[in-house]
Amino acid sequence: MELIAQLKKDAVAVVNKLYNQQVDATIIKIDKTPPEFTGELTLVIFPFVKISKKNPEVTANEIGEALMAVNSTIAGFNVVKGFLNISFTDVYWSGVLQHIHNTKNYGILAATGKKVVLEYCGPNTNKPLHLGHVRNVLLGYAAANILAAAGHEVHKVNILNDRGIAICKSMVAYERNGNGSTPASTGIKGDHFVGNYYIEFAKIHEAEMAALIAAGKTKEEAEKNTPIYLAAQEMLRKWEAGDAAVLDLWNTMNSWVYEGFGVTYQKIGIDFEKEYKESEFYLHGKKMVQEGLTQGAFFKKEDGSIWVDLTSDGLDQKVLLRADGTSMYITQDMGVAEARYGDFKMDTSVYVVANEQDYHFKVLKLVLQKLGRPYGDGIYHLSYGMVDLPEGKMKSREGTVVDADDLMSEMTEEAKSFLAASEKSTAFNETEKQVLAEQIGLSALKYFILKVDPKKRILFNPKESIDLQGHTGPFIQYSYARIQSIFRKLAENGLNEFRLNGTDLLPAEKSLIVNIYQYPGVIQSAADNYSPAEVANYIYNLAKQFNSFYAEHSITKAESADKQHLRAIIAGQTAYILKHGLMLLGIQSPERM
RNA sequence: GGCCUCGUAGCUCAGUGGAUAGAGCAUCUGCCUUCUAAGCAGAGGGUCGCAGGUUCGAAUCUUGCCGAGGUCACCA
Secondary structure (H helix, E strand, O other), X not given: OHHHHHHHHHHHHHHHHHHOOOOOHHHOOXXXXXXXXXXXXXXXXXXXHHHHOOOHHHHHHHHHHHHHHHOOOEEEEEEEOOEEXXXXXXXXXXXXXXXXXXXXXXXXXXXXXXXXXXEOOOOEOOOOOEHHHHHHHHHHHHHHHHHHHOOOEEEEEEEEEOOOHHHHHHHHHHHHHOOOOOHHHHXXXXXXXXXXXXXXXXXXXXXXXXXXXXOOOOHHHHHHHOHHHHHHHHHHHHHHHOOHHHHHHHHHHHHHHXXXXXXXXXXXXXXOOEEEEHHHHHHHHHHHHHHHHHHOOOEEOOOOOEEEEOHHHOOOEEEEEOOOOOEOHHHHHHHHHHHHHHHHOOOEEEEEEEHHHHHHHHHHHHHHHHOOOOOOOOEEEEEEOOEEEOOEOOOHHHOOOOEHHHHHHHHHHHHHHHHHOOHHHHHOOHHXXXXXXXXXXXXXXXXXXXXXXXXXXXXXXXXOOOOOOOOOHHHHHHHHHHHHHHHHHHHHOOOOXXXXXXXXXXXXXXXHHHHHHOHHHHHHHHHHOOOXXXXXXXXXXXXXXXXXXXXXXXXXXXXXXXXXXXXXXXXHHHHHHHHHHHHHOOOOOOOOO
């Protein structure tokens, strides 16, 4: 990065001197030189032709000559149309490599002192996690890692939507048809067990609706008046009233769900520093609404409901508390945000939530700002596109929901059969094969999702399994594993330490160093943009570039000892970045595969 | 209808003011007595949704239109 900054400075000085001007750095445009041209950095000349009053080629040559005179790290330049392609010396790039080689934790940026709380996952406690949650948690976990690598102090938290009508539906169905069975007695994972009763509820509800419609009710009337729906509403009222038996069942069923979630979290490889339960904070949210009313930030309508007027912010009026005093969805988020600030005093609150809630988070931020909360300005909604199936949205009623646990198992099986079909299958014992298949299968799944820009929707076709070759996680893992194999071979010959001696670089060696040099900048940009996809695409390109190098140039049988050391260092740094980058994405790097 | 997001190769995606728009999958052709072929090298495949505007220069910024999705609930 300092390379570009220096070149920019030099360019400003040179242009001002050559053409007797006072230009500022904003008109300097420097890009990475595309691979089909010689050079590492390119200065775009077009902005200067008005000043120089000469054609682009002449201007470029003048500036190129002048730059060489002031900057001794520039080895040469070439001019193509309006572009000045600049090459730096092999000595310079060798020095860069040496510096990186000496840097502990290369890619980790200096501490910023900024505290970030990142909320992700946010499951409802009435059913297991599905593909949508998978994107959420992969994105959240990776974003948290990247923000931490960029120097922030990051705290990962979960929000459990543990109350409300949904869990009551599962509870009612369980009371009717559960017959005292438990996850333990049935051998069913807790979250799936409770989810089954949610499905059970839907079935009963549908049957009862049909009966009501047959008895002459409209669909809308029937929807709200089936005996089981009324029972769920009654259950919710009792819950809010603190009915002991209802609370007991609620606690029991939620504990089953949490146990199941824990297994899924572990399998997918995510964690939380703290979990907030909606049930514990929604009451505080109500107090905040009352406070806002007293302050005059909110207003009360005749029926007693409390509203916020956001029309001056380009939004509408929004109800915060119903006339009967019961809370809204937004109330819990207010309460949780307050509690969280008490816990962490964070500068930024990142909420990883799908883009269907864009409006909600605009409102939340404005409401907290109107309440004068110090954490209001720091609210950031990391909004991501939904995961769609070829038929459109996932619908539990149509059984098209892709279950998170099933999906992970399927990918593991996929990797397992790929391995079984390979001749290197014999190199691993059964336990190793199982571990490897999980690492590779999960890698394929995670990379498939993370390589896509978060804000774009993802199309997932369950019929076409996720690839294990090409632009995939396993490709990057494989590139890493092959480099490790090189180091095992070198170690067999007693070579464990490497140092740079000669400084001559082949173009392929130089361009790998240039690419390695980009890594901290990639982390910075990925953190600024909350985009793990930037890291994912960068490490893919690095792996691809290295694989190409690998096919052309041997390391164990390099032309000279100096070349062997140089390439070992390049390979070592490449492997380090691949592993580190994968780690940021929540993907493991097997040493052999 | 208002607002928001997206539209790039047959498919899945990169590319947010610079050069002849790039990868992967799929199709086709080569490469394993040489560090792991989950790899490498190459071929074909494009009106960057459409039309205007700004600019020396537009996939990128802007306006309009078309298409897809989301949202505008006293649901969460």
